[in-house]
Amino acid sequence: MTYRSICPYARLPLDRGVAALVDGEQVAVFRTDGDELYAVSNLDPFSGAMVMSRGIVGSRGDRPTVASPVYKQVFDLATGVCLDDPTVRLRVHDVRVHDGIVEVAFQTEALSA
Amino acid sequence: MRKTLVVVGHGMVGHRLVELAVERGLTAEWDVVVHAAESVPAYDRVGLSSWFRGTTSAELSLVPEGFFDAPELDLRLGDPVVAVDVDARTVTSAAGTVTPYDALVLATGSTAFVPPVPGATGPGRLVYRTLDDLEQIAAAAAGKRAGAVVGGGLLGLEAADALRSLGLETTVVEFAPRLMPVQVDEAGGQALRRLVEGLGVRVRTSASTQAVEETGDRLRMVFAEGEPLEVDLVVFSAGIRPDDALARAAGLMTAERGGVLVDEACRASAPDVYAVGECASAAGRCWGLVAPGYDQAAVVVDRLLGGASSFEGADLSTKLKLMGIDVASFGDAHAETAGALELVWADPVAGDYRKLVVSDDTRTLLGGILVGDASAYPLLRPMCGTEIAGNPADLVLPAREGQPAGIGAAALPASAQVCSCRDVSKAEICSAVAQGGCRDVAGVKACTGAGTVCGSCVGLVQDLVRSELDAMGVSLSTALCEHFDLSRAEMFEVVRVKGIRTWSELLAEHGRGRGCDICKPTAASVFASVFNDHVLGGDKGSLQDTNDHMLANLQKDGTYSVVPRIPGGEVTPEHLIVIGEVARDFGLYTKITGGQRIDLFGARVEQLPLVWQRLVDAGMESGHAYGKSLRTVKSCVGSTWCRYGVQDSTTLAIELELRYRGLRSPHKVKMGVSGCARECAEARSKDVGIIATENGWNLYVGGNGGFRPRHADLFLSDVDTETLVRITDRILMLYVFTADRLQRTAPWIEGMEGGLEHLRAVVVDDTLGLCAELDAAMARHVETYRDEWAETLADPEKLARFTSFVNAPEVPDPSIAFVPERGQIRPARPDEKPLVAGPVLPIRELRSVRA
Numbered sequence: 001m002t003y004r005s006i007c008p009y010a011r012l013p014l015d016r017g018v019a020a021l022v023d024g025e026q027v028a029v030f031r032t033d034g035d036e037l038y039a040v041s042n043l044d045p046f047s048g049a050m051v052m053s054r055g056i057v058g059s060r061g062d063r064p065t066v067a068s069p070v071y072k073q074v075f076d077l078a079t080g081v082c083l084d085d086p087t088v089r090l091r092v093h094d095v096r097v098h099d100g101i102v103e104v105a106f107q108t109e110a111l112s113a
Numbered sequence: 114m115r116k117t118l119v120v121v122g123h124g125m126v127g128h129r130l131v132e133l134a135v136e137r138g139l140t141a142e143w144d145v146v147v148h149a150a151e152s153v154p155a156y157d158r159v160g161l162s163s164w165f166r167g168t169t170s171a172e173l174s175l176v177p178e179g180f181f182d183a184p185e186l187d188l189r190l191g192d193p194v195v196a197v198d199v200d201a202r203t204v205t206s207a208a209g210t211v212t213p214y215d216a217l218v219l220a221t222g223s224t225a226f227v228p229p230v231p232g233a234t235g236p237g238r239l240v241y242r243t244l245d246d247l248e249q250i251a252a253a254a255a256g257k258r259a260g261a262v263v264g265g266g267l268l269g270l271e272a273a274d275a276l277r278s279l280g281l282e283t284t285v286v287e288f289a290p291r292l293m294p295v296q297v298d299e300a301g302g303q304a305l306r307r308l309v310e311g312l313g314v315r316v317r318t319s320a321s322t323q324a325v326e327e328t329g330d331r332l333r334m335v336f337a338e339g340e341p342l343e344v345d346l347v348v349f350s351a352g353i354r355p356d357d358a359l360a361r362a363a364g365l366m367t368a369e370r371g372g373v374l375v376d377e378a379c380r381a382s383a384p385d386v387y388a389v390g391e392c393a394s395a396a397g398r399c400w401g402l403v404a405p406g407y408d409q410a411a412v413v414v415d416r417l418l419g420g421a422s423s424f425e426g427a428d429l430s431t432k433l434k435l436m437g438i439d440v441a442s443f444g445d446a447h448a449e450t451a452g453a454l455e456l457v458w459a460d461p462v463a464g465d466y467r468k469l470v471v472s473d474d475t476r477t478l479l480g481g482i483l484v485g486d487a488s489a490y491p492l493l494r495p496m497c498g499t500e501i502a503g504n505p506a507d508l509v510l511p512a513r514e515g516q517p518a519g520i521g522a523a524a525l526p527a528s529a530q531v532c533s534c535r536d537v538s539k540a541e542i543c544s545a546v547a548q549g550g551c552r553d554v555a556g557v558k559a560c561t562g563a564g565t566v567c568g569s570c571v572g573l574v575q576d577l578v579r580s581e582l583d584a585m586g587v588s589l590s591t592a593l594c595e596h597f598d599l600s601r602a603e604m605f606e607v608v609r610v611k612g613i614r615t616w617s618e619l620l621a622e623h624g625r626g627r628g629c630d631i632c633k634p635t636a637a638s639v640f641a642s643v644f645n646d647h648v649l650g651g652d653k654g655s656l657q658d659t660n661d662h663m664l665a666n667l668q669k670d671g672t673y674s675v676v677p678r679i680p681g682g683e684v685t686p687e688h689l690i691v692i693g694e695v696a697r698d699f700g701l702y703t704k705i706t707g708g709q710r711i712d713l714f715g716a717r718v719e720q721l722p723l724v725w726q727r728l729v730d731a732g733m734e735s736g737h738a739y740g741k742s743l744r745t746v747k748s749c750v751g752s753t754w755c756r757y758g759v760q761d762s763t764t765l766a767i768e769l770e771l772r773y774r775g776l777r778s779p780h781k782v783k784m785g786v787s788g789c790a791r792e793c794a795e796a797r798s799k800d801v802g803i804i805a806t807e808n809g810w811n812l813y814v815g816g817n818g819g820f821r822p823r824h825a826d827l828f829l830s831d832v833d834t835e836t837l838v839r840i841t842d843r844i845l846m847l848y849v850f851t852a853d854r855l856q857r858t859a860p861w862i863e864g865m866e867g868g869l870e871h872l873r874a875v876v877v878d879d880t881l882g883l884c885a886e887l888d889a890a891m892a893r894h895v896e897t898y899r900d901e902w903a904e905t906l907a908d909p910e911k912l913a914r915f916t917s918f919v920n921a922p923e924v925p926d927p928s929i930a931f932v933p934e935r936g937q938i939r940p941a942r943p944d945e946k947p948l949v950a951g952p953v954l955p956i957r958e959l960r961s962v963r964a
Contacts, residue, residue, distance in 0.1 A: 005920075006920045007920050011913075012919075013654070016662075016914075018919040020918050020919050020921075021921045022920075026926075029919070032627065033627055043928075048167065049670055049671035050926055050929075051659070054659040054663070054667075056630040056655075056656070057627070058629035058632075059596075059626040059629065069667055070669070074629070087177035088177070089177075089178055
């Protein structure tokens with residue numbers, strides 16, 4: 001698993017997302033509730049638009065969430081599962097801060113199609 | 114020893130069978146091998162036409178990512194079964210694998226029927242059945258002008274919709290004297306025809322296609338009567354034929370009119386062989402709908418588990434939305450029951466047709482047809498066969514003004530089936546609420562499955578939940594969401610009285626959790642209404658929905674549209690030129706809005722500040738098209754130019770628009786000012802409408818266009834401009850203070866105890882002593898208004914959000930693609946886009962797994 005540098009940690013706005021381009025793939029990175037970090041696919045599976053980074057973050061029960069800005073489906077940021085339709089899921093990526101730099105790594109699911 | 118179930122065919126019914134095998138535990142002892150002829154897993158064939166409107170094949174897929182990863186499931190895509198040996202109990206696939214089975218289910222579906230006329234096959238002649246067919250249709254339609262669909266039934270109209278959305282001049286050719294002859298009667302067919310023609314699709318009924326001739330690079334359709342028709346392509350959608358070739362070759366019995374003959378257990382004429390779905394002839398016929406196929410799948414799984422359920426026919430009721438037109442037919446729609454009576458209500462102008470079939474004593478509902486407005490279908494279908502309480506005419510007449518619709522969920526018998534897809538009765542839903550503890554639709558969906566398939570019963574489920582909670586004495590919570598027990602109005606009061614200015618303070622003192630997409634934008638709106646601070650200031654940026662966050666309107670492809678304010682619709686040539694130059698320089702699609710301004714589409718996030726810098730430099734400001742706030746004050750030219758105008762409507766409209774611009778409110782607010790009673794500004798369809806009189810102005814409130822149109826009610830007559838503005842100030846501010854989240858003024862007033870009279874008492878007679886406060890609040894708003902785009906451009910921190918990629922701000926989003934149309938851009942449809950890199954499409958992952 002290889003971590004790719006994204007940006008300085010300070011570039012992440014609190015309780016919002018940013019989009020990043022990693023190996024040609026769009027990733028949405030969120031900083032929520034102080035210092036929790038999440039990274040998921042930027043593709044909204046319901047609209048097909050690359051917009052998940054622009055969703056509103058929050059929580060449902062204990063789960064950290066992001067809502068699609070298009071049709072408002074809510075996703076669990078930790079697992080990527082859509083809480084309004086569990087048959088749909090966002091890909092989830094590993095994210096960490098290393099030496100003040102946010103880094104993302106793709107989990108080892110089949111990338112090639 | 115594990116047993117093997119082989120399923121031949123992975124369509125909707127084949128996949129349902131696999132799902133049921135997993136859900137009901139059959140896979141504890143059985144392995145399931147599925148052979149699919151198509152190269153993609155099961156998809157929603159019913160929703161096929163949405164592919165042309167941009168729904169991707171991935172979105173149509175019925176198979177959740179990872180579903181077939183289970184070791185007991187094996188999906189073999191693109192590898193159809195070519196032979197069945199019922200003696201050796203094996204199947205042989207095209208790839209040459211031989212698989213022994215303990216049970217075999219044929220779910221091969223059907224093929225499109227192409228009438229045997231000369232020239233029915235060849236280039237430009239297509240069918241409409243599979244995703245592959247759609248791709249071929251899209252390819253054949255590229256650059257072409259006209260297309261015809263042979264068949265005016267359900268699939269034919271879907272195919273016509275597809276051709277229409279591909280930009281072709283489309284003609285539907287139907288052999289019968291009307292469209293959808295199976296589902297609707299003559300009058301219903303006429304209503305449907307008017308609606309279809311209203312969409313620009315030509316209709317030829319009683320047309321028997323005799324031949325399709327090639328004329329150069331076009332096609333000429335020749336009919337038994339009438340003029341021939343020149344087109345570029347012909348799509349045959351004239352019915353389906355069961356795909357029973359495999360069964361015939363295996364020596365299984367088939368029905369006279371085709372289809373694998375099966376008994377009530379869906380068993381074919383060889384041991385342990387079953388057939389389900391459109392390839393089967395069950396209970397005397399082939400069933401061309403998905404619901405009976407699902408029932409058959411359930412019967413087979415039950416039998417394999419040792420059960421004794423049986424398939425004895427199905428309800429052929431259907432409700433469809435074809436080209437946006439509702440068509441429903443249920444029960445004995447053609448009044449074939451002896452002595453049956455028909456109750457018909459028709460509005461030929463609106464294209465609304467409703468027919469109910471009742472028993473000869475008018476007591477029992479037998480069936481019906483709805484065309485145009487099928488909203489009563491979910492309620493009527495379950496009432497079929499039951500006694501009607503009250504006058505049956507109430508069931509078919511539209512709701513009259515001032516009266517609620519004649520029927521409600523309470524009228525349904527307990528045994529009535531509410532959700533036909535999942536077979537859930539009213540009693541089950543009520544008990545999920547009463548005993549199961551469900552408190553909302555989402556809970557009932559999760560608990561009973563009702564409303565989870567086609568969704569047409571969700572409104573009815575909602576009514577049932579409400580009436581059941583009422584009956585239990587449980588009052589519906591006004592809490593915004595799980596994070597706040599406050600209603601929007603209560604949150605407004607708390608913020609205003611306590612002077613809470615930040616989200617963190619509000620959440621800490623009155624909420625819990627981290628908030629969500631309901632409470633955060635509500636809080637942001639309340640902060641803006643009360644303090645009129647910048648919507649992106651402090652921690653408020655994190656609360657805003659993407660529209661308010663980007664100060665622009667998100668469109669379906671992830672780009673935004675930009676609307677500069679054009680007060681009262683009055684615009685100088687200089688401003689028009691700047692708007693035109695900006696649109697040209699940034700390549701934006703330009704369209705005039707209904708609110709008399711100009712919308713510029715297709716701007717990427719990183720372009721928004723550049724676009725706005727130009728507009729602001731030219732003296733323009735935000736139009737707040739993205740906000741829940743005042744949109745426009747539409748006007749006519751009034752007495753200044755018009756021969757009939759009696760007051761200066763344009764000046765008043767501009768004055769009002771500049772006064773209320775930027776006022777954040779529970780929902781959007783639209784206004785209009787007409788200079789005379791001819792009402793050219795359509796003011797009575799607005800939240801606040803003003804119509805000039807000889808003596809001054811008439812003020813109307815609570816109008817609404819859109820989904821639930823409503824004319825505004827007269828509130829004041831013949832008042833002067835000062836009174837008009839004062840009262841409008843108070844109405845708007847009271848609305849901001851007290852309305853619910855996303856509640857327009859019409860339901861706000863309707864929901865007030867005392868209604869319009871109460872509103873008048875509060876804002877005119879000041880019976881609550883609120884007016885001074887409302888006046889002060891509006892004065893503060895007017896005084897503190899600033900253009901939020903100009904302020905954003907001046908603040909580097911606020912500008913940081915307008916970045917495509919945090920690690921590659923110079924790279925525009927590569928997923929955004931446009932194609933030219935009528936001299937401008939439009940978003941590329943999925944089939945027009947180069948495949949965007951990304952591993953997220955479940956279909957492609959499955960392919961790679963099984964390759």
